Amino acid sequence: MTSDDKAVPGATEPAKSLTVSTLWLIAAKALGFALGVAVPLLMARRLAKVDLGHYNQIFQIASTLCGVLPFGFGMTAYYFFPRESERRGAVCLNILLVCGGVGLLAGAVLLCFPSILPLIFREPALYRYSPEVATLIPLWIVGGLLEMFPVANQEFRLASMLIVGLQLTRAILMLSATVLFGSVGAIVLAADAYRC
Numbered sequence: 001m002t003s004d005d006k007a008v009p010g011a012t013e014p015a016k017s018l019t020v021s022t023l024w025l026i027a028a029k030a031l032g033f034a035l036g037v038a039v040p041l042l043m044a045r046r047l048a049k050v051d052l053g054h055y056n057q058i059f060q061i062a063s064t065l066c067g068v069l070p071f072g073f074g075m076t077a078y079y080f081f082p083r084e085s086e087r088r089g090a091v092c093l094n095i096l097l098v099c100g101g102v103g104l105l106a107g108a109v110l111l112c113f114p115s116i117l118p119l120i121f122r123e124p125a126l127y128r129y130s131p132e133v134a135t136l137i138p139l140w141i142v143g144g145l146l147e148m149f150p151v152a153n154q155e156f157r158l159a160s161m162l163i164v165g166l167q168l169t170r171a172i173l174m175l176s177a178t179v180l181f182g183s184v185g186a187i188v189l190a191a192d193a194y195r196c
Contacts, residue, residue, distance in 0.1 A: 020156075021154075021156035021157075022156075024156045024157055024159075024160040025151070025156055025159060025160055025163075027160065028159070028160035028161075028163040028164050029163060031163075031164050031167065032163050032164060032166075032167035035167045035168060035170070035171045036167065038171065039170070039171050039174055039175060040056075042175060042178070043055065043174070043175075043178050043187070046178045046179060046182060047178065047182065047184075050125075051182075051183065051184050053123075054123070054125060054126060054129070054184045055184050055187055057117075057121045057123060057126060058117075058126065058129055058133055058184065058188060059191075061117065061120060061121075061133070062133055062136050062137060062140060062191075063140075065106055065137050066103075066137060066140040066141050066144065069102045069103065069106055069137070069141065070098070070099045070102055070103075070141055071102075073095060073098050073099055073102075074095055074099055074144065074145050074148050075148075076091075076095060077091065077092070077095055077145075077148055077149055077152035077153075078151075078152045081152045081153055081154075088153070092149060095145060096142060096145065099141050099142055099145060100138060100141070100142050102141065103137050103138030103139075103140075103141035103142060104138045106134075106137045106138070107134040107135060107137050107138050108134070110130055110133060110134035110137070111130070111131060111134045114127055114130030114131070114134075115127060115130075116130070117129065117130050117133065128185075129184065129185065129188055132185065132188040132189060132192060133188065135192050136188060136191055136192055136195075139192055139195035140191075140195055142195070143166075143194075143195035146162060146166070147159060147162055147163055147166065150162060166194075169194055170191070170194045173190040173191075173193055173194050174187055174190045174191060174194070176190065177189065177190035
């Protein structure tokens, strides 16, 4: 057996490992997506039409801000984790500080100017939800890193379990708030609790 023959079986191991890791993440994301689709459908059966509209508006602005405000800074974990193996803690801290700072700044702006939400959607009733949304934004931005760091650190099973666990927790909290209280304020507070 030549040295080339020995190298071939070892070459298939990383590909197999990558395939298994990808399957774990795909399964977790698919289950998370299913839960994400089921929650609003069940809420639509329980909430009044006006409250459902307010829920959609609040979570539309929160998701957009959480996606745009960090400017993809959390993605630097994918670049620095493999290259800075001794300084991963410092990299995590830097990412958390920048993303958390941006989220806190956005929350502070919304607290200082609560009329921003009604101004964006031309819906005066959203004014009362400004404090909850101001809390929601930094929590969601920083909480999103909880799913990103294990993937960047190539801990795919942990990332998969976190994705499923977090989506399941979110579904339980938000559906409980919907069934027990039936108000948008309770749902937003449940979303805050989900990322705490």
